[in-house]
Amino acid sequence: MHVPDGFIGPRTWLPAAALAGVSTWFALRRIRQTMQAEAIPTLGVITACSFGLMLIAVPLPFGGATVHATGVGLLALRFGVTTAYLAIGLVLALQAFLLGDGGVTSLPVSALCLGLGGPLTAVVTHGLLRRVNERLARFVAGWSATVVAALLTALVLGLQPLVAVDAAGEPLFFPFGWRTVVPALVLPHAVVGVLEGLITVMGLDRWRQEER
Numbered sequence: 001m002h003v004p005d006g007f008i009g010p011r012t013w014l015p016a017a018a019l020a021g022v023s024t025w026f027a028l029r030r031i032r033q034t035m036q037a038e039a040i041p042t043l044g045v046i047t048a049c050s051f052g053l054m055l056i057a058v059p060l061p062f063g064g065a066t067v068h069a070t071g072v073g074l075l076a077l078r079f080g081v082t083t084a085y086l087a088i089g090l091v092l093a094l095q096a097f098l099l100g101d102g103g104v105t106s107l108p109v110s111a112l113c114l115g116l117g118g119p120l121t122a123v124v125t126h127g128l129l130r131r132v133n134e135r136l137a138r139f140v141a142g143w144s145a146t147v148v149a150a151l152l153t154a155l156v157l158g159l160q161p162l163v164a165v166d167a168a169g170e171p172l173f174f175p176f177g178w179r180t181v182v183p184a185l186v187l188p189h190a191v192v193g194v195l196e197g198l199i200t201v202m203g204l205d206r207w208r209q210e211e212r
Contacts, residue, residue, distance in 0.1 A: 002057065002068075002095070003110055003153065005103030007174045009164035012156060013105045020108035023116060024089065027082045035083065046075055046203070047087040053199075054091060055101070058188070067188040072149065073142030073200035076119035077126055078207060084122075088115035113152035118145040122200075135201055142200030143193035150189035154182045 050071035075084035095101040122145035129137035158178035161171040
């Protein structure tokens with residue numbers, strides 16, 4: 001889900017940057033009030049694991065877009081949406097600025113789709129299914145977080161040919177519409193989501209064991 005520069009036009013990434021900036025400000029205020037010092041080492045370890053997972057990327061046929069696991073479901077269920085958003089945003093920023101993995105202008109969109117959309121999906125899905133079966137709820141939460149984040153990214157990319165064209169009507173940035181990009185992004189991430197679900201289940205199981 002690392003989107004390179006040049007795929008998303010300023011009509012999209014500028015509003016996304018403003019929204020991401022406001023969201024980050026609120027998230028930082030909240031984390032200062034709620035984060036417990038004893039949770040910081042665990043957060044650091046899981047964030048580092050997320051960083052590593054995102055480096056194991058399989059290229060997609062869009063000149064730089066990739067598919068990979070993220071650990072977003074585990075972060076969301078262990079620390080909540082706000083902390084997961086900041087952790088994923090930090091990982092994406094480090095990879096973009098230090099490793100050139102993903103674009104700088106596309107960073108706000110990636111942070112919102114993966115860092116906010118993914119955790120929200122994981123927490124809501126887990127809340128709906130936990131009364132049925134806790135481990136199933138964790139698995140589906142991890143899987144759905146990945147799929148929804150991919151879907152949101154695909155919707156943003158597929159929007160570009162509609163909002164950014166030249167005088168002749170040709171796309172200035174990403175050239176593929178929703179009919180192409182949605183299945184091309186969502187289907188591979190539905191497969192990777194199985195791994196994401198397993199990571200979420202095993203990670204939370206390990207945490208519960210350590211608590212005991």
